[in-house]
Amino acid sequence: MTTPLPRILIEPIVRAALLEDLGRAGDITADAVIPAATRARVAFVARDPGIVAGLDCAALAFTLLDPSLTLDILLPDGSALHPGDIIATIEGDARAILSAERVALNFLGPLSGIATATSGIAHSIAHTRARITCTRKTTPTLRALQKYAVRCGGGANHRFGLDDAILIKDNHIAIAGGVATAIARARAAAGHLVKIECEIDTLDQLTEALRAGADALLLDNFDLPTLRHAVALIDRAAIIEASGRITPQTAPAIAECGVDLISAGWLTHSTRVLDIGLDFLP
Incomplete structure (x- = not known):
């Protein structure tokens, strides 16, 4: 419970x-x-x-x-x-x-x-290692309650705010000048308990992020063949999160690619x- x-x-x-x-x-x-x-x-x-x-x-x-x-x-x-x-x-x-x-x-x-809704996804991927997780796409002032509801449905929580983990997304990468630069700056600034996750849109970015030593990799909107290839390249060197087009129908195939987490913003906003x-x- x-x-x-x-x-x-x-x-x-x-x-x-x-x-x-x-x-x-x-x-x-x-x-x-x-x-x-x-x-x-x-x-x-x-x-x-x-x-x-x-x-x-x-x-x-x-x-x-x-x-x-x-x-x-x-x-x-x-x-x-x-x-x-x-x-x-x-x-x-x-x-x-x-x-x-x-x-x-x-x-x-x-x-x-x-x-x-969370329970529906959780049950659909129960035969895999993956867990369903929420995001920060929550109703203002209700985040703690909505993330609690995700846990009631058998899901896990992503970060609660901007201050409890570093998540480097596409705009951070664009402004910083690249994946390696962004991760290096994050590593230099992060405390010893702060994890660093980087959003990945291409396999080239994935290779760069692995070399830079990200703790977790967010594979966004990868098709299934590319996702399977990415999981093999990572080879458990980092936590693997998949996102994009997550439904009870699509989640099992995504989970079966070997990812650790599947994130869906709609769980808390729609x-x-x-x-x-x-x-x-x-």
Whole structure:
């Protein structure tokens, strides 16, 4: 099971979402329609098959509005869902439940969608050494949550920001004047724990990067024959990452070329929201 994110990390995000929704006067609909002290019991219910992620955010949306609400999680993050499955139940003040409902679902649905998409790729390449990984193509302020959802789906995380690894891309190479120059400058500046990865577009660049001693090589949009040739040339001298046109259908053939990682930006920026509802229970 995926290790949950610390509350101190997610609370500011959930709190900001609640403040955005409550506005200047709070939930005027619930306050008008629901008598004070009315209690209710509701459940998160899966409408589609998938993988759940984001329950801590959803739970926090409720308890920030009313700490006395009780939550019972039946299917924790990372669990497989089938239509009709009850994921969790919430019981307590009806006004607080209704006021937090949309914010809770706005976290739970998209994060579960990311986990579900990641799981599809992970299962399609499970017979190989490769792992599916995300990128920095995330929604601003939500990166930690979206990368957590990737882990819930059985994927791995790429770097979290510009400060935790060096990734030399095509524009860096163009401005620096070449692959060898860029890697040499990176090596001179990097701390002893900082890895250096270089994006490669051609086999000539690959040869240059290997001689320069890059720790990892990102083979971008290589066709399968060229990718297989590149993997043989590298011969485990560096970590091999492949990217470009990654889908559950194309990923197996790419993974079978012998790469270590397959990266897909769409996992965190273009996945379908998993349909999860909040239903009232008797």
